[in-house]
Amino acid sequence: MVLLSVQDLTIHYKVASGWVRAVENVSIDVDSKETLGLVGESGSGKTTLAYAITQLLPKNAYVKGGKIIYQGKDLLKLSMKDDGTLDIFNEEIRKIRWKDISMIFQAALNAFNPVYKVGDQIIEAIMAHKDIEYEDARKEVERLYEFVGIPKDRIDNYPHEYSGGMKQRAMIAMALALSPRLVLADEPTTALDVITQDRILLEIQNLQKETGISMILITHDVSVVAEVSNKVAVMYAGKIVEKGSTVEVFKHYAHPYTEGLMASFPTIVGEKRRLASIPGSPPDLVNPPKGCRFHPRCPYAKDICMEQEPPLIEISPGHFTACHFARELYGGK
Ligand SMILES: Nc1ncnc2c1ncn2[C@@H]1O[C@H](COP(=O)(O)OP(=O)(O)O)[C@@H](O)[C@H]1O
Ligand SMILES: [Mg+2]
Missing domain, CATH: 3.40.50.300 (P-loop containing nucleotide triphosphate hydrolases)
Known part of the structure; x- marks a missing residue:
């Protein structure tokens, strides 16, 4: 189809x-x-x-x-x-x-806002589209992190604390967040x-x-x-x-x-x-x-x-x- x-x-x-x-x-x-x-x-x-x-x-x-x-x-x-x-x-x-339709950008390494925690930026994206509480959105991000291979405790890190590969994985998590x-x-x-x-x-x-x-x-x-x-x-x-x-x-x-x-x-x-x-x-x-x-x-x-x-x-x-x-x-x- x-x-x-x-x-x-x-x-x-x-x-x-x-x-x-x-x-x-x-x-x-x-x-x-x-x-x-x-x-x-x-x-x-x-x-x-x-x-x-x-x-x-x-x-x-x-x-x-x-x-x-x-x-x-x-x-x-x-x-x-x-x-x-x-x-x-x-x-x-x-x-x-x-x-x-979502997108993983070419410039993913700079796609996250440096002053907010990476996990929170994904949580916010989920909450903006779904009628869902913070705790549940956070659980979804944990699940996504597991899926893309980032340790869960990294949710509360800022973008500069991520390696290039990790940022790219986080971008993939972001792109998948809303299924x-x-x-x-x-x-x-x-x-x-x-x-x-x-x-x-x-x-x-x-x-x-x-x-x-x-x-x-x-x-x-x-x-x-x-x-x-x-x-x-x-x-x-x-x-x-x-x-x-x-x-x-x-x-x-x-x-x-x-x-x-x-x-x-x-x-x-x-x-x-x-x-x-x-x-x-x-x-x-x-x-x-x-x-x-x-x-x-x-x-x-x-x-x-x-x-x-x-x-x-x-x-x-x-x-x-x-x-x-x-x-x-x-x-x-
Ligand atoms: N905002 C823009 N203004 C003017 N020209 C642009 C702009 N963005 C891209 N281009 C031009 O459009 C053409 C296609 O670019 P692009 O779509 O980025 O190609 P690719 O992703 O294959 O490298 C190129 O000639 C590029 O210079
Ligand atoms: Mg291009």
């Missing part, structure tokens, strides 16, 4: 030099109990997409089109103002945010050391199995997606360039950018070592390249790539890719 369906979503940021075309014509579906991995280099629009779904976009973000349908309701219809900006304080959206149906985890382990990263990822996996929660896991590391998600969407320069089941996309990728990402993270085939990254860097999204946005970096680019934008085609059942030479790349493996 489809829990969340993002359809043809376009989000631009207004800046002094024009419009940053951060998310363009993006469509993704998340079913109940599934994990979608959203991958792409820094600057590809992943966080913008996540903020659109949780309706936490900054003030200079404008929705230029599309729908975000959660359980049959278009969230944008509830929150979008006439000019395309979002009313992030909309009552109905506030009811859905955290309780239905949401969908959790968006934006680079949940990027700021942590490798050992803590692995542990937290394992916990996220267990959590998904035990609770049956749906997740969108955002990362620039394709090896993480290979471990954790059953579906994957690859983003480049504001667009989805490839999507499908993780097994199919990783085995039979048909987009040169996906190929490049895979070559940068060979952990999929075992070794924990970073290889050469894709040459060049992502484009300026105020003036993205004409045709295929990846063409200036693409080893297979031909004239057509500079002129025409490749459509997203279904190369095999449920596997979509946007490359003029997708069939050659697909067939070559």
